[in-house]
Amino acid sequence: MRNGSSYGFTLLELLLAVALLAVVAATVFASFRATTSAIDRATLRGASAQAARVVLSRLSDELTAAEWDEQRDETFFTGATEEQGGGSIGRLQFTSRSHVWYPTQPPAVELAVINYQAESGPHGVQLWREEQSNPFLLSGGLERVMMADGLAGVEFRFYAKGEWATAWNTTDRHALPDLVELVLTFAETEGSREEFRTLVSLPTKGF
Numbered sequence: 647m648r649n650g651s652s653y654g655f656t657l658l659e660l661l662l663a664v665a666l667l668a669v670v671a672a673t674v675f676a677s678f679r680a681t682t683s684a685i686d687r688a689t690l691r692g693a694s695a696q697a698a699r700v701v702l703s704r705l706s707d708e709l710t711a712a713e714w715d716e717q718r719d720e721t722f723f724t725g726a727t728e729e730q731g732g733g734s735i736g737r738l739q740f741t742s743r744s745h746v747w748y749p750t751q752p753p754a755v756e757l758a759v760i761n762y763q764a765e766s767g768p769h770g771v772q773l774w775r776e777e778q779s780n781p782f783l784l785s786g787g788l789e790r791v792m793m794a795d796g797l798a799g800v801e802f803r804f805y806a807k808g809e810w811a812t813a814w815n816t817t818d819r820h821a822l823p824d825l826v827e828l829v830l831t832f833a834e835t836e837g838s839r840e841e842f843r844t845l846v847s848l849p850t851k852g853f
Contacts, residue, residue, distance in 0.1 A: 694832040697794040698842035701773065704793075705828055708760050709846040711743040714822050720757065723822055725802045726813040733771055734799035734831070738762045762793075764800035770833050771797035798833040802826065822848045 714721045725738035739761040761776040773794040804814040804823035814823050829843040 694796075694840055695842070698830050698832070701793045701830060702828065702842065702844040704775075705762065706844060706846045708742045709740075709826055709848055712822060712848050713741045713743050713757055714816055716816075716820060722816050724815045724817075725804065725826075727801045727803070730766070733797075734801040734829070735764045735766075735771065736762075736800040736802040736828075737764065738802050738826075762800075762802075764797070767795060769796050771800060773797060773800050773830070794830065794832075796833055797831060798839050799829070799831040801829040801831075803829075824848065 712723060714723050721741045723740040725736070725740075727734050727736040729735070739759065741757050742760050743757060759776075759778040761778075763774050763776070765772050765774060772792055775789075775791050775793050777789045802812075803826070804811045805825040805827070806819075806821065806823045810827075811823075816822065824847065826846045826848060827843060828846075829841060832840045832842070
């Protein structure tokens, strides 16, 4: 508004300017939120992928070194998967040659009992790994480490003679399965899930 030599703005012009500023601010904020959310999802996905790689790689190495012999009572292989609260809760326990063995050592020294156990935690399902090194000696100690957190499920499946099973026990089966499948399902943001899996071939008659 012009008044002599002075200039100013009408109330309508001020309201339009405020409205335009609000629109620009809302657009910038929405873009910022979308970018932040995308970064958070990518970070979470990356952490899930890294945890899955560690678990799958380590379990694969241990399973390919699984030791079971019907003539040796100290060797065994057992596993199962149960559905709890809409998620898969799996467990797997077996004897494995997870350490270097030297011919001068007694036969039992090279063995370790490996146990993978899924448990409910405050942020979802947790996957724990336990290792009893030299379990047949008094010096054997128990290691317990959480391998992954924030899971929606941990599933083990076992294949032999053309069939898949959700449970296995060498006491009843009198053999190792031909294949073991591990499926890790991570709970992502906004209700989505990401799945990682591996398939491991076991030794047919131990070592």
